[in-house]
Amino acid sequence: MSQTRLLLFCFVTMVPILDLVAGPDLKTQFRWKWNENQVLELNEYHDVFFRVGTKTVEREDKNRVVMKTKQCSTDSCLVNxxxxxxxxxxxxxxxxxxxxxxxxxxxxxxxxxxxVPNEFSMPNLRSFPSFPETPVSVNDVWKLPAEESFDFSSERIRVKVTPEYTYQGIYPWREGNYSGNCEKITYTYPIFYSKSDSEKMAPNVPYKIFGFATGTVFFNAERGVPEYKEVKLSYTFIYPNGTVQEANFHIKGVYFLRNQVNAKDKETIREDILNDLIVGYTRDGLPNGKRIQNQHRPNSGNPQAVNVGNQNPNTNPTGTFITNENPDPNAMPMGDTEEKDRIADQLPVKVRSTEDGIVFSLDSILFDFNDSKLKPDAESAVAKIAEILKRYPDREIRVSGHTDNIGKKEYNQKLSEDRAKSVLQSLVDNHKMDEKHISFRGYADEFPVAPNDNESNRHKNRRVEITLVLD
Structure with missing residues (x-):
């Protein structure tokens, strides 16, 4: 199989945002109308089937595509x-x-x-869908050129295709917990590529590709955003050594449109999450059985509500009213930044913001030495984090395992993966989180947070991190 490995990721990433012109003839003008500082996120799920001879492989792929507008004009948008x-x-x-x-x-x-500049391989399905210059009616058909780009180990092959589109009208769609009722476009196109005899043949690159694609794209005309797509792709690759590889994809994808999250927004979210963790550990105590130590300042005796998270100022996220009347002896004056930072240092869970989002970092309370089974104190920490993550049901969650640099690389790699997987399974099995939104990966000692020069620093590097992805 190694000589025929195929690097192929199928994204229908360019989806038009509808500009609806409702006249007496009920025609619709399709055009992109993307604004600056917006994010379009696509979450795809692929059922994949490969066959080489009598050998078959089945797997499920997930693709998360985040597209941000950097600059827009009347004619186009530059997308990152x-x-x-x-x-x-x-x-x-x-x-x-x-x-x-x-x-x-x-x-x-x-x-x-x-x-798409030549240095980028993605998106690999390009100029798709494309739209005629004139408005279309229900059942109208049009054809416009597009391209598929296949990246192999030593060569990129671009195949010109000509999809045939049909505007079907307004129809409902449903995928899992998501549904809608909006404009529907169906399409189909054949795929054919053949390298000429004069071109150089590479053993791991096919000289013939053929197949077909059929699919549906839904749009919300009123909101001007794509909502859902479903596509089936079938490819056959023929290699110079006679190997024939078949690849079939059944793809479903849901889109989300939102405004970009800036650094200030992330910091506000981080502060809210940290406040919630502090409240939880103040209530329940630390893993070692100790209570959080506070340094209280005298107050005026006037009841003041504590604002926790993005909820009503007089309630916490569970709706419980909180004031400093008859205060808990371990309660924290949340407005005192210095005191909050000092208390945060006592927690077994650290919270920081990164380019990707908000990171929860759990130290080595999670596992015994050289073990990947969660300890009871770790289960308690994961429970508190899960309670927070459930407030962001549509966001991506990434679990990453990390080790120090002691021991063999291969061992640490497996250990870091197993530990990340244990935390993920706890989120899914014990806290009923949707595993389709959660992934894991082990990094061994690739990303230390401190130099591995003494036991204290190595202790910091032995950790599992949970990232709430905001971008």
Whole structure:
């Protein structure tokens, strides 16, 4: 199989945002109308089937595509995109393993055409869908050129295709907990590529590719955003040594449109999350059985509500009214930043903001030495984090395992993966979180938070981190 490995990720990333013109003829003008400082996120799930001879492989892939507008004009938008890929083997069972990351900058024109610089491999399905210059009616059909880009180990192959689109009208769609009722476009196109006899043949690159694609894209005309897509792709790759590889994809994807989260917004979210953790540990105590130590200042005796999170100022996230009347002896004056930071240092869970979002870092209370089974104190910490994560049901959650640099790299790699997987399974099995939004990966000692030069610093590097992805 190694000589025929195929690097292929299928994204229908360019989806037009609808500009609806409702006249007497009921025609619709399709155009992109993306604004600056907006984010369009696509979460795709692929059922994948590979066959080489009598050998077959089934797996489920997940792709998370985040597209941000950097600059827009009347004709086009410059888009900055992140493509995160995940996989799990078997038939939709077990946790997702985080695989690769791709970055891309490209220009999207209002009619759906794009320009992708040669240095970027993503998106690999380009200028799709594209739209005619004139409005269309229900059952109207149009054809416009597009391109599929296949990246193999030593060569990129670009295949020109000509999809045939049909506007079907307004129809309902449903996928899991998500549903809608909006404009529907169906499409189909054949795929064919053949390398000429004069071109150089590479053993791991096919000289013939053929197949077909059929699919549906839904749009919300009123909101001007894509909502859902479903596509089936079938490819056959023929290699110079006679090997024939078949690849079939059944893809479903849900889109979300939101405004970009800036650094100030992230810090506000981090503060709210930290406040919630402090309240939880103040109530329940620390893993070693101790209570949080506070340094109280005298107050005026006037009841003042404590604002926890983004809820009503007089309630915490569970709706319980909180004041400093008859205060808990361990309660914290939340407005005192210095005191809050000092208390945060006592917690077994550290919270920080990064480019990706908010990171919960759990220290070595999680596991015994060289073990990947969660300890009871760790289960308590994961429970508190899960309570917070459930407030962000549509956000990506990444669990990463990390070790110090003591021991063999291969051993530490497996240990870090097993520990990350244990935390993920606790979130899914014990706290009923949706595993389709959670992935894991082990990094061994690749990303230390402190130099591995003494036991105290190595202790800091032995950790599991849970990232609430905000971008």
């Amino acid at each position: 995109a992140w493509f995160d890929t995940y996989m799990r083997y078997g038939k939709t069972s077990g946790p997702f393993w985080k695989d690769k990351e791709f970055l891309s900058d490209f220009t999207l024109f209002r009619n759906g055409r794009y320009e």
